[in-house]
Amino acid sequence: MSKNERDEKILRKRAKGATLEQTSIAYELTHEGVRQIEKKFQGRFDRYITRAMPHYILYAFSKNTGYISLDDINELLGSLSDIFIYSVKKSNCSTAHWSDELNGFIIGDQKWYELLIELKDGLPEILNSESVDELIANVIGNFTFALSMDDARRLVLIGYSLIGKVYLKKRVSLSRMYYAVLEKYYPDGIKLYDDSESIRFRNYVRELFGDVRLPENNRAIDVRLTELTILCDRGKRILPSGIKISKELLKKIHEAIIDIDRNIIKFQDIFERFKNELIETSNITNKYFLQGVLRYHYSNEFDFSRYTLKKRVKLFTAPNQISSERWQKLPSCLKT
Numbered sequence: 648m649s650k651n652e653r654d655e656k657i658l659r660k661r662a663k664g665a666t667l668e669q670t671s672i673a674y675e676l677t678h679e680g681v682r683q684i685e686k687k688f689q690g691r692f693d694r695y696i697t698r699a700m701p702h703y704i705l706y707a708f709s710k711n712t713g714y715i716s717l718d719d720i721n722e723l724l725g726s727l728s729d730i731f732i733y734s735v736k737k738s739n740c741s742t743a744h745w746s747d748e749l750n751g752f753i754i755g756d757q758k759w760y761e762l763l764i765e766l767k768d769g770l771p772e773i774l775n776s777e778s779v780d781e782l783i784a785n786v787i788g789n790f791t792f793a794l795s796m797d798d799a800r801r802l803v804l805i806g807y808s809l810i811g812k813v814y815l816k817k818r819v820s821l822s823r824m825y826y827a828v829l830e831k832y833y834p835d836g837i838k839l840y841d842d843s844e845s846i847r848f849r850n851y852v853r854e855l856f857g858d859v860r861l862p863e864n865n866r867a868i869d870v871r872l873t874e875l876t877i878l879c880d881r882g883k884r885i886l887p888s889g890i891k892i893s894k895e896l897l898k899k900i901h902e903a904i905i906d907i908d909r910n911i912i913k914f915q916d917i918f919e920r921f922k923n924e925l926i927e928t929s930n931i932t933n934k935y936f937l938q939g940v941l942r943y944h945y946s947n948e949f950d951f952s953r954y955t956l957k958k959r960v961k962l963f964t965a966p967n968q969i970s971s972e973r974w975q976k977l978p979s980c981l982k983t
Contacts, residue, residue, distance in 0.1 A: 650934075654684050655730070661685060662733035692734040702735065702743045706754045712794055713759060716751035748805050749798070759794070767803050773806065773827050774814040811857035824859065825868070826875055828852050829886050836885035837876070841871045878939030885936075887943055892929035896921070897944065900937075904949075904956070911957045914938045 653674070660670050667678045674681075683819050696702065702715065705723055708717040721728045735752060736745050744753040748761065748836065753760050766786050783799050807814035807976040813827070828851045829837060838844045851860055862868055876884035900921055904912060918925070918934040925931045931940060950957040 654688065657681060657684055658688055658730050658733070662729040689734060689737055693738050695741075696735065696738055696740050698742075699847065700742070701731075702740070702752060702754055711751070711798060713755075713798075714746065714749050714751045714753045716749065719751070727734075748802050763794075763799070763802055764886070767805075770803070770816075772816045772819060772823065774804075775831075776809060776812050779804070781815060794805060811855050813855055814922065815856075820948075821859075822871060822875065824852055824856050825872060826886070828855055829872070829875065830888070831855065833885070834889060836879045836883045838883050839872055840866070840882065841863070841918075845869070875944045879936040880933055881935055884939070890930070890940055892925075892931060892940065892945070896928060897923060897940070899924075900941075901945065904958070911955050913955050914941075915954070917941075929968075 656676055657676075660673065661681070665673075669682050670676070671678050676684075705720060706715045709719045717728075717732060720732060721942065724731055735743050742755050744749075744757050744760075746753055763786065769952060770782075779798075780796070783796065783803050785801050786803060787794050787796070789817045807816050817856055828848065828978070830918065832851045837848065842865065845868065849861055852861060877884065877887055877890070879885040879889070900917065902936055903920065904917065914934045915936055921937075927939070931937050934967060938951070940958075941949070941956060947957075948959060950959060
């Protein structure tokens with residue numbers, strides 16, 4: 648489609664990444680002269696691709712589903728491939744969309760690609776390498792046509808780096824690493840301020856994330872773990888995601904605390920009152936765990952000490968501040 652051999656050489660030079668400046672010097676043309684050669688050729692190419700749809704012909708010989716790769720184009724077109732690829736990228740063709748991730752052109756409807764990118768963007772920052780194939784297989788299940796596992800894996804894992812046994816979307820903080828280790832290796836909680844457990848925890852971090860630089864002081868790690876977790880036993884803590892209690896039972900306990908005719912209440916008393924229900928329907932088996940759960944859910948409502956919680960309440964000084972009926976129902980601890 649180029650008018651002469653010189654124009655073809657100019658187009659090929661531009662297709663290989665030469666700047667306007669480099670091309671104009673090489674062929675003793677102005678920048679505008681190079682632009683005009685490209686513009687005229689592109690106009691002819693756009694009419695050609697609309698009429699003949701050569702990308703569909705090439706796609707028929709592609710090894711891939713949904714797109715044609717640069718390797719396919721190079722193999723099929725040989726020396727013409729560089730100008731063809733350059734011109735398709737510049738064209739307004741609605742059925743050939745360039746994808747950096749696939750290193751090729753999506754042919755026809757690109758909704759499957761948009762859906763895949765949308766699903767990918769919703770993935771967590773950390774993916775376990777041992778289960779990533781299963782995750783990708785589930786992603787592929789959303790499509791109505793067969794996307795190869797290799798293509799799906801390449802697209803899904805763009806932006807992730809394999810560190811140790813996990814794929815990381817970006818640089819992850821120590822807190823996020825600690826969280827992942829707790830989630831994987833300590834579903835029932837971890838004993839803190841214990842040297843043996845600290846060594847084990849460090850080994851788990853390195854097993855999962857590789858040679859990570861950790862604080863030399865075990866206490867620094869324990870302090871960070873304390874911030875991420877809640878109390879679940881004497882000297883033991885668990886991620887909040889490890890709490891297994893129904894909203895109904897939690898609400899029932901909260902209402903009972905409000906109704907108790909005391910401002911300061913022992914965790915032991917609350918636990919004993921709901922012990923049977925807690926053991927039967929939740930994983931809260933001791934007063935320490937109950938304390939951790941209450942602190943996690945109601946720290947803005949109650950003050951907590953080692954053994955008790957204290958209600959934060961507004962004291963009423965006279966019945967005329969509220970209705971007589973409500974005054975009669977108030978527990979005496981609220982009346983002054």
